[in-house]
Amino acid sequence: MEKTDKIVDILKDVTGLDNIGDNLDQDLFATGILDSMATVEVLVTLQDQFGIAVPVSEFNRSQWSTINKISDRVTELE
Amino acid sequence: MHNITPYSSPHYFIYLFVLLLPIVIGLLYGKRFKIYDFFATVVILAITFFGGDARQGISLIFYIIFEMIIVFTYKHYRKSHNNFWVFSLMVVLAIIPLVFVKLDPLLKNTTISLFAFMGISYLTFKAVEIIMELRDGTIKEIKPTEFARFLLFFPTISSGPIDRFRRFQKDVLKVPSREKYLELLHTGTNRLMLGLVYKFILGYFFGTLLLPKVSILALSYGDQAPLGISWALVAYMYTYSMYLFFDFAGYSLFAVAISNFMGIETPMNFRQPFKSVNIKDFWNRWHITLSFWFRDFIYMRLIFMMMKKKLVKNRIVMANIGYVTLFLIMGFWHGETWYYIVYGIFHACAMITNDAWLRFKKKHRQQIPSNKYTKALAIFITFNVVCFSFLIFSGFLNTLWFS
Numbered sequence: 001m002e003k004t005d006k007i008v009d010i011l012k013d014v015t016g017l018d019n020i021g022d023n024l025d026q027d028l029f030a031t032g033i034l035d036s037m038a039t040v041e042v043l044v045t046l047q048d049q050f051g052i053a054v055p056v057s058e059f060n061r062s063q064w065s066t067i068n069k070i071s072d073r074v075t076e077l078e
Numbered sequence: 079m080h081n082i083t084p085y086s087s088p089h090y091f092i093y094l095f096v097l098l099l100p101i102v103i104g105l106l107y108g109k110r111f112k113i114y115d116f117f118a119t120v121v122i123l124a125i126t127f128f129g130g131d132a133r134q135g136i137s138l139i140f141y142i143i144f145e146m147i148i149v150f151t152y153k154h155y156r157k158s159h160n161n162f163w164v165f166s167l168m169v170v171l172a173i174i175p176l177v178f179v180k181l182d183p184l185l186k187n188t189t190i191s192l193f194a195f196m197g198i199s200y201l202t203f204k205a206v207e208i209i210m211e212l213r214d215g216t217i218k219e220i221k222p223t224e225f226a227r228f229l230l231f232f233p234t235i236s237s238g239p240i241d242r243f244r245r246f247q248k249d250v251l252k253v254p255s256r257e258k259y260l261e262l263l264h265t266g267t268n269r270l271m272l273g274l275v276y277k278f279i280l281g282y283f284f285g286t287l288l289l290p291k292v293s294i295l296a297l298s299y300g301d302q303a304p305l306g307i308s309w310a311l312v313a314y315m316y317t318y319s320m321y322l323f324f325d326f327a328g329y330s331l332f333a334v335a336i337s338n339f340m341g342i343e344t345p346m347n348f349r350q351p352f353k354s355v356n357i358k359d360f361w362n363r364w365h366i367t368l369s370f371w372f373r374d375f376i377y378m379r380l381i382f383m384m385m386k387k388k389l390v391k392n393r394i395v396m397a398n399i400g401y402v403t404l405f406l407i408m409g410f411w412h413g414e415t416w417y418y419i420v421y422g423i424f425h426a427c428a429m430i431t432n433d434a435w436l437r438f439k440k441k442h443r444q445q446i447p448s449n450k451y452t453k454a455l456a457i458f459i460t461f462n463v464v465c466f467s468f469l470i471f472s473g474f475l476n477t478l479w480f481s
Contacts, residue, residue, distance in 0.1 A: 035358075036373055037397050040381045055214030056378050 004071050006049065011067070014041045024067040046070075052077040080130035083196065084236045085277070085332040093125055098339055105259050105341050110250075115340075122232045127195060134195040141175055141193050142229065145205045146222055148172050149212070153220065156212050165213045172209055176202045184414045197236040199411065201229050203371055208243055210375055217243060233336035237329060239347045239367040249342045259341060266338030269331045277328025285321035292317050297478060306478045315469040322468055323351065326365070351464075355456040356436075357428040360464055368408075377404045394433070401429040412471070421471045428463055 008021035015033055028034045034042065043054050052074060064070055082090045097118045104111050127135035152168045175193035182194065208225070211217040220243070228246050254262060292314045299308035330347035337344035347366050354360035361369045377400045383389070390396045402423075409422020439446055469475065 036378050037381060037393065037400075040378050040385060041393075044382065044385045055216060056374065056382055057211045057214040057216045059378075 003074060004067060007046075007067055007070050007074070010042060010045045010049065014038050014045070021067065026067070027065045028067075029061050029065050042070075046074060050074055050078060081127060081134060082125050082129055084126055084232075085273075085329055090125070094122070094336065097121060098336070101340055102263070105253060106256065108253050108256065110253055110341070119227075119230055119232050123230065123235070126232075126236070137193050137195040141195065141198065141201065142226060144175065144193075145172060145201070145229070146225060149205060149208055149220075149225060150222065152209055153212055160213065165209070168209050169206055172205050173202055180410070180414055200234065200236070200238045200240055203238075203240045203368075204229050204243070207240075207371070207375060210379075211243065231337075231342070233340065233342075234333045234344055237326075237333070238365075239330055239333060239344050240371050241342075241344050241367070245345075246342065254341050262338045262341060262343070266335040269335035269338065273328045273331030273335060275328075276324045276331060281321060281325035281328050284317055285325055288317050289314070289321055293474065296474070300478050311469075311478070314472075314474060315465050318472045318474065319465040319468045322472075323348075352461055353457060354460045354464070355453060356460055357425070357432045357463060360460055361425075361429075364464075372404050372408060376407060377401075380404075394437075397433060398430050402426045405429070415473065415476070417470050417473050417476055421467055424467050424470060428467070 004024065005021075011020045011028075011033075012018060015038060017033065020033070026033075039059065040056070043056070043059060046052065047054055054077065064073060082093075084090060100111065100114055101118065104114070123138070124135070127138050148168055148171050152165070155164060176198055179194045179198055208217060208220065208228075212220075224247065227250065228241075228243055231241070231246070234241065253259075292310060296306070296308060296310035296314045299310050300306040302308065327348040334344045334346055345367055347368075349363040349366065351360055351364040354363055380403055381396060381400050384396050384399070390399065405422040405426035406419070407422075408425075409419040412418035412421070
């Protein structure tokens with residue numbers, strides 16, 4: 001669960017929204033929470049914090065669209 | 079005989095449907111005939127590029143060989159190395175034929191654009207995507223035949239939509255279930271019908287019937303007011319915008335429909351763009367595969383680099399640099415004329431203004447009303463900003479002012 005918390009914190013920092021961890025299956029792109037700029041910011045932070053390499057073209061929006069999915073992808077890449 | 083532009087005449091559709099028939103029957107029985115697919119591609123490309131003047135066809139062949147050498151040299155190199163400058167060099171080499179073609183009208187030197195053929199831009203987008211994904215390691219295996227099949231996929235060869243290699247491969251390597259394929263045939267047929275209405279009825283009405291009349295009218299008022307501004311010019315702006323949308327959206331619907339008949343789910347290019355509530359929303363709905371290509375392969379990469387290397391601290395400045403770069407490149411890509419470049423700058427400014435407004439709105443959420451009337455106003459403003467940008471894009475101001 002620690003990983004999810006860390007991701008939620010990153011998302012809170014980037015978007016400035018406090019209620020972001022309420023629903024771990026919320027679609028972050030469809031709801032407009034993440035735009036391209038915020039997306040890159042999340043990517044760069046994930047790279048720094050988890051020590052993983054996520055190239056921009058790996059970032060398929062449908063595979064990274066919710067907190068749970070991000071968590072799964074990070075686990076795979078670790 | 080002469081070269082036939084895809085989807086432009088009844089002949090093309092007749093050839094297309096005759097050639098598609100075995101593919102459709104095959105897919106209905108759960109089969110893809112690779113050799114026949116290749117044959118159909120050759121025939122269609124021959125009709126398009128070798129129908130009369132063979133120069134386009136010869137250019138296309140040389141172009142494919144040229145891009146293939148670059149992509150497969152880089153693929154080989156990338157197995158053991160990953161130097162940024164080698165990667166950059168490969169991208170530059172891959173776009174050189176396109177750059178020459180675009181510079182040609184400017185230099186009036188036809189020898190430099192040996193590669194000119196219809197659709198070169200769209201093939202270049204695909205080739206560059208592959209080089210970028212080879213660098214990222216998201217594409218590891220690609221065969222020369224797969225590369226050629228992806229670039230030469232005939233439904234989208236002349237003007238997109240721009241598919242992505244991995245997405246395309248997923249469809250091409252499998253045969254859809256009969257149920258799924260029947261559904262594709264159904265949506266494909268609907269798209270084809272809508273495309274016919276868009277391109278040959280509405281596009282024809284606005285572009286062929288109305289536009290020349292409005293154009294003459296606007297030109298006749300040209301010297302009666304500063305900058306030739308008249309109601310006729312306003313009418314030209316809206317008429318041209320409607321023509322541009324229906325003609326291009328119609329074409330795109332054909333390309334997606336024919337892809338569907340071949341069991342390929344080519345992404346859609348338009349999603350009710352004139353309902354956009356702001357300019358950002360507009361670029362998510364207008365020529366989608368192009369704007370997403372620019373977003374993923376230029377904007378996001380540039381932002382990523384600036385953030386990673388800490389070149390720029392301020393997020394707002396960073397986003398704005400990204401917009402200006404993206405839309406300037408888009409402008410130059412359209413062609414080397416002042417109005418395409420201004421069109422690019424205009425859209426960059428619109429994006430920057432929009433971002434500033436969204437920040438302001440976020441800060442003053444309590445004071446700014448938000449209801450169906452403000453939404454209608456937002457759509458109205460966006461629509462007019464977009465139509466104005468299309469007036470710039472049309473080049474009509476160039477005719478009005480300088481000739």
